[in-house]
Amino acid sequence: MIFNSEISAQQQHTTSPVVTGGSVIALVYNGGVVIGTDTLCSYGSMAEFKNVEKIAQVSKNTIYVSSGEFSDFQQVVKELAKIDRQALQYDDGVHPSPRDYGNYLARLSYKKRCKINPLYLQNVIAGFHNGERYLALVDIYGTYLESNFVTTGFASYFCKAIISNYWNENCTLEQAKQVIKECFKVLFCRDCRAHDVIQIAYVDEQGTHIEQPERVETKWDFNGFKTRANEKLHTQ
Amino acid sequence: MLKHLYDTDCVTWSPQGKLFQVEYAMEAVKQGSICLGLKSNENVVLCSLKRQPSELAGYQEKQFKIDDHMAIAIAGLTADARVLCKYMRTECLEYKYTYESHHPVGRLVYKVAEKSQHKTQSGAKRPYGVGLLVAGIDPNGVHLFETCPSGNYYEYKCQAIGSRSQAARTYFESWFHLFEKSTLEQLILHGLSAIKKAIMEDEELNEKNVEVGILGKNQKFTHLNAQELRDYIAKLDAFNPNSQIQQE
Numbered sequence: 328m329i330f331n332s333e334i335s336a337q338q339q340h341t342t343s344p345v346v347t348g349g350s351v352i353a354l355v356y357n358g359g360v361v362i363g364t365d366t367l368c369s370y371g372s373m374a375e376f377k378n379v380e381k382i383a384q385v386s387k388n389t390i391y392v393s394s395g396e397f398s399d400f401q402q403v404v405k406e407l408a409k410i411d412r413q414a415l416q417y418d419d420g421v422h423p424s425p426r427d428y429g430n431y432l433a434r435l436s437y438k439k440r441c442k443i444n445p446l447y448l449q450n451v452i453a454g455f456h457n458g459e460r461y462l463a464l465v466d467i468y469g470t471y472l473e474s475n476f477v478t479t480g481f482a483s484y485f486c487k488a489i490i491s492n493y494w495n496e497n498c499t500l501e502q503a504k505q506v507i508k509e510c511f512k513v514l515f516c517r518d519c520r521a522h523d524v525i526q527i528a529y530v531d532e533q534g535t536h537i538e539q540p541e542r543v544e545t546k547w548d549f550n551g552f553k554t555r556a557n558e559k560l561h562t563q
Numbered sequence: 564m565l566k567h568l569y570d571t572d573c574v575t576w577s578p579q580g581k582l583f584q585v586e587y588a589m590e591a592v593k594q595g596s597i598c599l600g601l602k603s604n605e606n607v608v609l610c611s612l613k614r615q616p617s618e619l620a621g622y623q624e625k626q627f628k629i630d631d632h633m634a635i636a637i638a639g640l641t642a643d644a645r646v647l648c649k650y651m652r653t654e655c656l657e658y659k660y661t662y663e664s665h666h667p668v669g670r671l672v673y674k675v676a677e678k679s680q681h682k683t684q685s686g687a688k689r690p691y692g693v694g695l696l697v698a699g700i701d702p703n704g705v706h707l708f709e710t711c712p713s714g715n716y717y718e719y720k721c722q723a724i725g726s727r728s729q730a731a732r733t734y735f736e737s738w739f740h741l742f743e744k745s746t747l748e749q750l751i752l753h754g755l756s757a758i759k760k761a762i763m764e765d766e767e768l769n770e771k772n773v774e775v776g777i778l779g780k781n782q783k784f785t786h787l788n789a790q791e792l793r794d795y796i797a798k799l800d801a802f803n804p805n806s807q808i809q810q811e
Contacts, residue, residue, distance in 0.1 A: 417669070419669045426662075427664055
């Protein structure tokens, strides 16, 4: 069994998340898969933790990110690390492939959903294995979908137009990163729970590369804002 | 094997450091009819000789598919083999359900060995009286393992277990250096030739008493059907491993 039974006199179920992470955008490119997410964990509507590195490297060629309840994310990272450690126990050098992680997570999420006590997460698993790019979304219900691009949260609403206009599955890494940064610019303007500091990571043949967090450029010096501050506009 | 002192149960060592119950269990494997396995870079072949309890009865099957990529051949107590077969199949199914991929072969053999060892360290239990030849293919390559009632397991290039298996192993010792690069057909013919060494003088190989199972990197486990067996057995007399050397 995957979990020990959660025994308590009054079983609590996850009804709503408390500390949440923001949108995740993941794209496939010609040499691998790239994921971007912001570095904010919100406490409801308060931007409480602003320097959180939310990209987990679960194995040499697999990364895992999720949006939703952050404590669930931390727990899942531990669960995924547990599978990899089994290789030590059996001493056979067999490590899970990215697809193995994706399916395991889908089974886990589905089991918790069936008990009406879900992992409050939209999960994204990305990897590169045997020359093949791998990208999958596992949602709160345990639905498992492999795809060339994945968006969670508000990115699903605001960013799909940008992605479909400026990205294709055989673009270069730089192009894909540029698309992700554009998307997060838009998100920062439109999504109240978004942050302008993002982190990008990519997996390719050589392995995983997690970059340092960076601030996306945003523009606020629009004339409309400047003249609004000028009272003359309102008195005339 | 003769009777020994200190052989009443598994929890008694002999002064020479032996567990006689475990040794006796391995005798049960040696009493079973022969089964053998051999592997190349691409394929594994399992061959076994089936026994017929009486003329009215069918032949006892000795090879079982565990999953698309794995199969076993048994020698010893068939009932014990059934238990291990069921366990291996369940483990493969659970692994597939969780990970959507095939159970690594070495890991499953390790699990079977752990189960077997547990039976050798308990007062109320007896060891499994069956030896398995586990053939499997996974991302680590092509595998052939042998498991023992003692809880040990070994990986082989080719191995024969059961009654009169020494004759087959002698054949293997002469020719196993050719197996790595052999084609599937050559591998099957080698396997059948080895089994032929192990049958009694008045017996003959036919499609009823021989069982051949094949596994390949792109080939799920299948048994050869009666017609294919007849064809291969017919080719045995003309089969000369020396010609394979000349090809290389």
